[in-house]
Amino acid sequence: MLAAAAQTLISRPPAAADATLRRRNPWIPATSSCFSGRPFVVPSPLFGNPRLDPRILRASSRGGSDQMDNNESFRPKEESIWSQQLLGFVRTNFLPLALVSGMSFGLMNPSLGCLAHKYGLSKFSTFGIFLISGLTLRSGQINAAVEAWPTGLYGLVSILLLSPFFSKLILQLHLAPQEFVTGLAIFCCMPTTLSSGVALTQLLGGNSALALAVTVISNLLGILIVPFSLSKFIGEGAGVCIPAEKLLWSLIFSLLVPLITGKVIRESSKDVAGYADRNRQILSMISAILLSLVPWIQVSRSRSLLLMVKPAVFLVAVGIGVLLHLILLALNTLAIRSLSAAFGGRGAVFAKKENSRAVILVASQKTLPVMVAVVEQLGGVLGEPGLLVLPCVATHINQIIIDSFLVNLWLRNDRMLNYSKEA
Numbered sequence: 001m002l003a004a005a006a007q008t009l010i011s012r013p014p015a016a017a018d019a020t021l022r023r024r025n026p027w028i029p030a031t032s033s034c035f036s037g038r039p040f041v042v043p044s045p046l047f048g049n050p051r052l053d054p055r056i057l058r059a060s061s062r063g064g065s066d067q068m069d070n071n072e073s074f075r076p077k078e079e080s081i082w083s084q085q086l087l088g089f090v091r092t093n094f095l096p097l098a099l100v101s102g103m104s105f106g107l108m109n110p111s112l113g114c115l116a117h118k119y120g121l122s123k124f125s126t127f128g129i130f131l132i133s134g135l136t137l138r139s140g141q142i143n144a145a146v147e148a149w150p151t152g153l154y155g156l157v158s159i160l161l162l163s164p165f166f167s168k169l170i171l172q173l174h175l176a177p178q179e180f181v182t183g184l185a186i187f188c189c190m191p192t193t194l195s196s197g198v199a200l201t202q203l204l205g206g207n208s209a210l211a212l213a214v215t216v217i218s219n220l221l222g223i224l225i226v227p228f229s230l231s232k233f234i235g236e237g238a239g240v241c242i243p244a245e246k247l248l249w250s251l252i253f254s255l256l257v258p259l260i261t262g263k264v265i266r267e268s269s270k271d272v273a274g275y276a277d278r279n280r281q282i283l284s285m286i287s288a289i290l291l292s293l294v295p296w297i298q299v300s301r302s303r304s305l306l307l308m309v310k311p312a313v314f315l316v317a318v319g320i321g322v323l324l325h326l327i328l329l330a331l332n333t334l335a336i337r338s339l340s341a342a343f344g345g346r347g348a349v350f351a352k353k354e355n356s357r358a359v360i361l362v363a364s365q366k367t368l369p370v371m372v373a374v375v376e377q378l379g380g381v382l383g384e385p386g387l388l389v390l391p392c393v394a395t396h397i398n399q400i401i402i403d404s405f406l407v408n409l410w411l412r413n414d415r416m417l418n419y420s421k422e423a
Contacts, residue, residue: 091281094284094285094288096397096400096401098288098289098291098292099288099291099292099295099368099393099396099397100397101292102292102293102294102295102296102299103295103296103299103390103393105296105300106295106296106297106298106299106300106303107299107303107306107307109300110299110300110301110303111300112300113296113297113299113300113301114297114300114301116293116296116297116300117297117300117301121293121297122293122294122297122298122372122376123254123376125290125291125293125294126254126255126258126290126294126369126372126373126376127254127258128258128286128287128290129194129258129287129290129291129369130254130255130256130258130259130262130369131258131259131261131262132262132283132284132286132287132290133194133259133262133287134258134259134260134261134262134263134264134265134266135262135263135265135266135272135276135283136262136266136276136277136280136283136284137216137259137262137263137266138212138277147349148207148210148349148352148355150339150343150349150350151210151336151349151350151355151356151358151359152210152213152214152217152359154335154336154339154350154359154363155192155214155218155359155362155363156214156217156218156221158328158331158332158335158359158363159191159192159214159218159222159362159363160191160218160221160222160225160229162331163188163189163328163363163366164188164189164229164233165188165233166188166324166327166328167185167186167188167189167233167234168185168233170184170185170188170320170324171185171233171234173320175313175316175317176310176313177305177309177313177383177384177387178383179382179383179384179387179388180313180314180317180387180390180391181317181320182234182382182383182388183375183383183387183388183389183390183391183392184317184320184321184324184391184392184395185233185234186230186234186371186374186375186382186388186392187321187324187366187371187392187395188233188324188366189226189229189230189233189234190222190226190366190367190370190371190374191215191218191219191221191222191226191366191367191370192214192215192218192219192362192363192365192366192367193215193362193365193366193367193368193396193399194215194219194367194369196365196399196400196403197211197215197358197361197362197365197403198211198212198215198362200361200400200403200404200407201357201358201361201362203407204357204358204361204407204410204411205354205411206353206354206355206357206358206361207352207354207355207358208358210355210358210359211358211359211361211362214358214359214362214363215362218362219255219259219367219370220256220259222370223248223252223255223256223370224248226370226374227245227248230374234382246377250377254373254376254377255370255373291368291369291372294369294372294389295372295389295390295393298372298375298385298386298389298390299386299389299390300386301385301386302384302385302386302387302390303386305384305386305387306386306387306390309387314390314391314394317391317394318391318394318395318398320391321391321392321394321395321398321399322395322398322402324395325364325365325395325398325399325402326402328363328364329360329364329402329406332359332360332363332364333360336350336356336359336360337350337356340356357410361403361406361407364399364403365399365400365403366392366395366396366399368392368393368396371389371392372389375388375389
């Protein structure tokens, strides 16, 4: 119906009054849409595609110039634009918004979070997160990263072997409560993020297959390595004994089993695989909601202790987390450039920016779900779980924000470089 109306308006000859006005004012072009009968085209604020404004179509079909002179007929509804912009912002930043909302609800009404903890809701949420990860895991993308295996190998070494050493340095700090420091030290021993690094790599146009391969392998190996890293770096520094073998089996059942289950379900049914691929954004939002349940429960349980924490102390803990992420970014960037110079210069696989940028992003981030699962399994051995998790939630959000700015900087530099080459 809209196309028919548009065709009618396009084929309609200009009105006599419009022609007279053009003769009186030669500065008004004959192709102006006000006089040619063509409808206005306005951009959609959410998707950026042009669409016909129905108010202009109605005004044109009536043939009245009074509606054309009225600014209200041309002005899109500000409420509609703001609502679409708000929805776009929520979709883009759904994970950090969900995490912040979970913590806020825990502080405002802790009774529901305590009830959820009583019935073990956090265990089901962790299972659901990794089940969704298995459902959306594509085998072809992992196989496509074989060519850049040296770069991926460095990423795994950085994530699982180098970054845990920073936990020793963090444990030398003293804050009240000390759980803030211990939580950040635990965070250093974690594998990379499950989705943020891959998503930013795709946005950047980097080697997303390499980023996905490093993400999957580091999280699988992390289940085996993290318990022993915690026992070596955190247990000795905190003066406690961490049951590494018990933690290993707990992580296998809570993380590895749902991940493999989701992958098997995906491979056994093409319909399930197609549904997962078509609804990746919805599944990602569900995963974010499940993840937000964990800080909600932890903060609800520790609300009385959290209210006793001075805001300045919490800001110091957040600053330590930001500094940690910046150090990891700088370290991985320097290491990639050094390896590129040592193994063939610009022709090396390390020198390809789509490979190097992918590894820099994923090797500098730490995952929150695995950290939360580890804290759950420790059962308060290293301190109050809510206090351990809280600075890591803030660090997780901050690392996504920082890397988003970094990706925009890289994209801007690439556009400037392409423009200079064309000039």
